[in-house]
Amino acid sequence: MCGIVGYIGQEQAAGILLDGLSRLEYRGYDSAGIAVISDGKLTIRRAQGKLSKLREMIHSQSPEGKIGIGHTRWATHGRPSETNAHPHRYGKVTVVHNGIIENFSELREALIKKGHHFSSETDTEIIAHLVDEELGPKTPTLTAFRRALHRLKGSFAVALLHEFEPDTLYVARSGSPLVLGLGEGENFVASDVPALLPYTKRVLFLEDGEVAVLSRKNIEIETLDGKKVQREAKTITWTLAMAEKAGYKHFMLKEIFEQPRALADTLRGHLDLVKSNVHGDGSGEIFKTKADLEKIDKVYIVACGTSWHAALVGKYFLESNLKTLVMVEQASEFRYRDPILDKNTLVIAISQSGETADTLTAIRNAKAKGAKVLSIVNVVDSSIARESDGVLYTYTGPEIGVAATKTFTAQIAALHLVGLLLGRKKGSYKKDEAEKFLHELLEVPGKIDEILKQAESIREIALKYAHSEDCLFIGRGPQFPIALEGALKLKEISYLHAEGYPAGELKHGPIALIDQGSPVVAIALQDDYYEKMMSNIQEVLSRQASVVVLATEGDRKISSLAADVIYLPRMHPFLTPILAAVPMQLIAYYIADHRGHDVDQPRNLAKSVTVE
Ligand code: M6R
Numbered sequence: 001m002c003g004i005v006g007y008i009g010q011e012q013a014a015g016i017l018l019d020g021l022s023r024l025e026y027r028g029y030d031s032a033g034i035a036v037i038s039d040g041k042l043t044i045r046r047a048q049g050k051l052s053k054l055r056e057m058i059h060s061q062s063p064e065g066k067i068g069i070g071h072t073r074w075a076t077h078g079r080p081s082e083t084n085a086h087p088h089r090y091g092k093v094t095v096v097h098n099g100i101i102e103n104f105s106e107l108r109e110a111l112i113k114k115g116h117h118f119s120s121e122t123d124t125e126i127i128a129h130l131v132d133e134e135l136g137p138k139t140p141t142l143t144a145f146r147r148a149l150h151r152l153k154g155s156f157a158v159a160l161l162h163e164f165e166p167d168t169l170y171v172a173r174s175g176s177p178l179v180l181g182l183g184e185g186e187n188f189v190a191s192d193v194p195a196l197l198p199y200t201k202r203v204l205f206l207e208d209g210e211v212a213v214l215s216r217k218n219i220e221i222e223t224l225d226g227k228k229v230q231r232e233a234k235t236i237t238w239t240l241a242m243a244e245k246a247g248y249k250h251f252m253l254k255e256i257f258e259q260p261r262a263l264a265d266t267l268r269g270h271l272d273l274v275k276s277n278v279h280g281d282g283s284g285e286i287f288k289t290k291a292d293l294e295k296i297d298k299v300y301i302v303a304c305g306t307s308w309h310a311a312l313v314g315k316y317f318l319e320s321n322l323k324t325l326v327m328v329e330q331a332s333e334f335r336y337r338d339p340i341l342d343k344n345t346l347v348i349a350i351s352q353s354g355e356t357a358d359t360l361t362a363i364r365n366a367k368a369k370g371a372k373v374l375s376i377v378n379v380v381d382s383s384i385a386r387e388s389d390g391v392l393y394t395y396t397g398p399e400i401g402v403a404a405t406k407t408f409t410a411q412i413a414a415l416h417l418v419g420l421l422l423g424r425k426k427g428s429y430k431k432d433e434a435e436k437f438l439h440e441l442l443e444v445p446g447k448i449d450e451i452l453k454q455a456e457s458i459r460e461i462a463l464k465y466a467h468s469e470d471c472l473f474i475g476r477g478p479q480f481p482i483a484l485e486g487a488l489k490l491k492e493i494s495y496l497h498a499e500g501y502p503a504g505e506l507k508h509g510p511i512a513l514i515d516q517g518s519p520v521v522a523i524a525l526q527d528d529y530y531e532k533m534m535s536n537i538q539e540v541l542s543r544q545a546s547v548v549v550l551a552t553e554g555d556r557k558i559s560s561l562a563a564d565v566i567y568l569p570r571m572h573p574f575l576t577p578i579l580a581a582v583p584m585q586l587i588a589y590y591i592a593d594h595r596g597h598d599v600d601q602p603r604n605l606a607k608s609v610t611v612e
Pocket of ligand 1: 304
């Protein structure tokens with residue numbers, strides 16, 4: 001997730017672009033840059049680090065120009081650096097981009113064979129090369145732009161300048177957002193509304209598969225195939241604070257609703273469906289040959305908090321497909337033990353921030369003993385990513401709410417990708433089964449969307465329990481970690497006492513807690529554990545608990561048992577934990593909000609725990 005801005009008008013563009021970028025910094029902040037045109041000359045300024053670095057640079061020498069584009073980056077392809085910062089230029093064409101170009105490797109290789117030289121590691125730069133290649137004496141920029149876009153697979157929002165066209169700004173989108181702002185003698189473009197609000201409230205939302213051409217007086221929209229589009233402008237009534245959260249009350253809620261996009265990007269960033277294969281950000285390189293992988297006799301997954309819950313879910317899939325022992329450990333315990341580690345051990349570290357001190361030390365200890373380390377990380381080029389032998393990024397964009405949501409579900413998806421990657425390489429996962437699973441994995445974002453449509457009824461259920469003082473979450477198999485995560489979410493933001501338990505353990509102690517009206521959230525999907533879960537639900541109901549059940553859609557039996565049922569789409573049992581996580585997040589959110597807590601910054605918690 002990155003932020004794009006563009007301006008064409010009567011004012012100096014640099015200040016307006018910087019201001020817009022400052023309102024989009026929540027979308028990414030590892031580097032930033034702008035490009036402006038004046039007197040037939042295009043000037044680019046870029047800086048690694050937060051926007052303040054770029055601001056300092058521009059403050060000392062502001063480039064002139066009344067048309068420009070800008071970008072704040074959250075790295076995906078290519079580490080955070082000045083050379084990977086946008087804008088990217090090739091020939092007469094300069095672009096900024098948000099999204100992931102899936103076929104960038106093959107396009108890049110083809111361009112290199114034709115003699116193109118690349119100055120960055122980004123997927124974005126190929127767009128400038130492709131448009132420049134399509135340009136010709138009889139081919140106008142718009143045609144070249146459209147032709148180049150047709151060659152891309154993946155998601156994009158792009159803003160483009162042609163060095164010799166100081167009166168035109170080109171933009172396009174497919175899968176990544178762009179909104180156009182209408183002014184008097186000036187027009188704007190941005191990834192999101194907050195960047196526009198100080199300048200105009202009249203906007204046009206660009207749709208997927210559309211291109212727009214902005215001049216000072218006019219905006220023309222057409223499809224990628226050249227058909228004209230007529231669209232009425234809308235007037236935005238949000239305040240700036242509302243707009244930053246896209247109208248949601250809290251970042252946490254926004255991030256819960258972003259999950260379809262976050263998962264789609266994480267999957268898209270690594271999947272090569274044509275080959276039915278999975279590629280990592282160098283992770284495939286850890287094991288160069290099948291024989292290297294066969295030497296691995298055990299896998300440890302180390303992580304903390306929510307990331308540890310993702311690890312617990314991943315164990316089921318990995319063990320089943322690698323046919324290797326997989327152990328999951330809290331990094332804070334693992335680092336102080338003396339685990340059996342050697343060159344035949346694979347350690348998978350999971351961390352949203354990539355900076356968690358316990359996880360970082362755990363991988364350092366593991367490497368010192370010769371183990372190979374593969375990490376699943378959200379923040380590109382963070383310490384854990386840098387110190388691992390291989391990394392597979394979750395492309396969720398920055399997560400601002402302290403309670404992890406979108407990164408949790410993306411971590412589970414990333415673990416599935418690791419299982420597919422290694423299982424296929426080792427030959428322990430059959431090709432046709434892997435392909436089938438991969439296709440179902442790609443359906444997960446859409447299924448999450450279906451669950452999010454039930455948010456209002458989930459809120460109604462949650463509010464019935466908002467005054468409780470404690471809550472029990474139960475599940476079995478790969479749903480047990482989701483019970484743990486449901487309890488953790490509730491504890492973190494609503495400050496209620498909550499426990500997650502494997503349902504089979506109820507009778508060994510926790511059932512003593514159950515009394516009239518005790519809330520119990522049970523995950524009872526129609527999988528191998530269904531009958532056992534039904535018995536556990538009966539057990540707590542007979543002690544007069546109030547039960548909320550997460551059930552499989554179409555399960556009529558469950559509705560006669562429990563008053564509150566949340567239905568989840570039917571999917572492969574390894575995928576349903578991702579789906580079950582979503583209502584858990586919503587339940588915690590609605591209860592915490594009802595109780596009036598600071599959901600995004602709960603007491604005593606920090607987003608990244610960089611101390612012991
Ligand atoms: O950045 P990490 O994933 O390494 O962080 C691990 C935990 O600190 C984190 O998941 C924490 O439990 C969150 N507050 C969960 O919402």
